[in-house]
Amino acid sequence: MTSTSIKLSAIKTACKTCSLHDLCLPLGLDLGDIERLDEIVKRSRPLHKSEYLFNSGEKFTSIYAVRSGSIKTFTESEQGDEQITGLYLPGELIGLDAIHDNQHPCSAIALETTSLCELPFDSLEELSSQIPELHRQLFRIMSKEIAGDQSLLMLMAQKSADERLAAFLVNLSSRLKARNFSETEFNLTMSRKDIGNYLGLTIETISRTFSRFQSEGLLSTQRKYVNIHKLGELKELAGITDHCTTPDCPSKTA
Amino acid sequence: MTSTSIKLSAIKTACKTCSLHDLCLPLGLDLGDIERLDEIVKRSRPLHKSEYLFNSGEKFTSIYAVRSGSIKTFTESEQGDEQITGLYLPGELIGLDAIHDNQHPCSAIALETTSLCELPFDSLEELSSQIPELHRQLFRIMSKEIAGDQSLLMLMAQKSADERLAAFLVNLSSRLKARNFSETEFNLTMSRKDIGNYLGLTIETISRTFSRFQSEGLLSTQRKYVNIHKLGELKELAGITDHCTTPDCPSKTA
DNA sequence: TGATTGTTTTGATTTAAATCAAGGAAACAA
DNA sequence: TTGTTTCCTTGATTTAAATCAAAACAATCA
Numbered sequence: 001m002t003s004t005s006i007k008l009s010a011i012k013t014a015c016k017t018c019s020l021h022d023l024c025l026p027l028g029l030d031l032g033d034i035e036r037l038d039e040i041v042k043r044s045r046p047l048h049k050s051e052y053l054f055n056s057g058e059k060f061t062s063i064y065a066v067r068s069g070s071i072k073t074f075t076e077s078e079q080g081d082e083q084i085t086g087l088y089l090p091g092e093l094i095g096l097d098a099i100h101d102n103q104h105p106c107s108a109i110a111l112e113t114t115s116l117c118e119l120p121f122d123s124l125e126e127l128s129s130q131i132p133e134l135h136r137q138l139f140r141i142m143s144k145e146i147a148g149d150q151s152l153l154m155l156m157a158q159k160s161a162d163e164r165l166a167a168f169l170v171n172l173s174s175r176l177k178a179r180n181f182s183e184t185e186f187n188l189t190m191s192r193k194d195i196g197n198y199l200g201l202t203i204e205t206i207s208r209t210f211s212r213f214q215s216e217g218l219l220s221t222q223r224k225y226v227n228i229h230k231l232g233e234l235k236e237l238a239g240i241t242d243h244c245t246t247p248d249c250p251s252k253t254a
Numbered sequence: 255m256t257s258t259s260i261k262l263s264a265i266k267t268a269c270k271t272c273s274l275h276d277l278c279l280p281l282g283l284d285l286g287d288i289e290r291l292d293e294i295v296k297r298s299r300p301l302h303k304s305e306y307l308f309n310s311g312e313k314f315t316s317i318y319a320v321r322s323g324s325i326k327t328f329t330e331s332e333q334g335d336e337q338i339t340g341l342y343l344p345g346e347l348i349g350l351d352a353i354h355d356n357q358h359p360c361s362a363i364a365l366e367t368t369s370l371c372e373l374p375f376d377s378l379e380e381l382s383s384q385i386p387e388l389h390r391q392l393f394r395i396m397s398k399e400i401a402g403d404q405s406l407l408m409l410m411a412q413k414s415a416d417e418r419l420a421a422f423l424v425n426l427s428s429r430l431k432a433r434n435f436s437e438t439e440f441n442l443t444m445s446r447k448d449i450g451n452y453l454g455l456t457i458e459t460i461s462r463t464f465s466r467f468q469s470e471g472l473l474s475t476q477r478k479y480v481n482i483h484k485l486g487e488l489k490e491l492a493g494i495t496d497h498c499t500t501p502d503c504p505s506k507t508a
Numbered sequence: 509t510g511a512t513t514g515t516t517t518t519g520a521t522t523t524a525a526a527t528c529a530a531g532g533a534a535a536c537a538a
Numbered sequence: 539t540t541g542t543t544t545c546c547t548t549g550a551t552t553t554a555a556a557t558c559a560a561a562a563c564a565a566t567c568a
Binding site for chain 2: 544545546547548
């Protein structure tokens, strides 16, 4: 009985059988190397909605990969303004911003029931010095995060409320599609308030913009549920180059 | 004669004698490892003001470290809006955002006469898999870049024009101080237009804000020259936590 | 079940920064 | 030197989004 349950949990954590394989750390690794990666992955109980994964200021020990669900990260300034810095979907890595000074500059909260793979950074670092392809993939992922933040900066600095919300939706849609979810019908896991904060806008502006998009027939919403009717027009509004810089992003190949 | 000039240039590129040692890649390496790093560094002629280091879309081959001078990086969207994404001072690394898809997502231009160290990425990657401390330092630098971009995001999303310009100046001041320049007297290498673009504001707003800071006695300016009279007040305006996340940043230890 | 709390929508008003406009000061070239 | 271009400053006006305000709607809980 005990051995069965161990085996079951082992199967569950196995990178080699994980459907997120190509969106996550194992991309490009051969089977033997994936098995070595599997050995350092720790799996704990899923987080419930609103549970913290870590808190700003905490000591950095591990990188986390989202297995299912979603996570938001946010920083708080000394004046108390909160800024959401990231929304992480399955296959994406959390905590890369904490490496440089060994503590988390942001907090991370589950937006829904979320399970994660924990990768102790010391082990990961050691393993990556033995597996060049893992090393390379880690660099790629970090580089992508930098490039993604830079597109977000452009969004904030140069774009109107309409363009920002459109870009947010198009980006989300692309990433969901890459994960085999519908690209036109999905649930926002963030509240209007969170979306506004993320995009540098107020909740009222987000709400009004959604209403206008709806009256223009671009999409329809019921609270968190979104149905995009005219993805093409939305992409155009977003400036086609949505701020998704993932290699798996459909808009890149289109 | 020939051997002399070769020797001279070898001395000039030597990381082990470089004053930027602790702000750059060699931080934490022992002498032998620094010498190995020195072997892969390529040094070319300095760039003149307004010369391109690389262009958006170009194939990625190397990371560049600024030796002297300064560089700005910027992306251009399909609609033609330009967004400055970075201002790089001596000891800082350019091109980390290009690793993930092997091409530069941004262009890089010299803001003044600027000399650089070129680090071919293939060699750097190979070397870093042999030198764990170099590997770690690379991760730290990339992580710092991510964290820095995230503070910039907060700046753009939540802060007023005053706060943004103050934060920009305080950040620049800290980084200059870490490089043994004056923290209160310096030349902006970016134009008002560039500063505005970087901070998501217009040139007129930057100009007016500088004028007001001046009339309030916070600083004085003559074109690019800036003299900060009340750094403390400026820091307070910036929210104390300036968006400098470098470990060498004085505000961290203060 | 109703009471309480939190979230979203919509409307009226204000405001910070953008835009429009024009003059002045440096930098640069012929 | 003078003309040309680029950059910066300052003023007047407009505007997009914030703020203030209130009601409608969901969700949660006793």
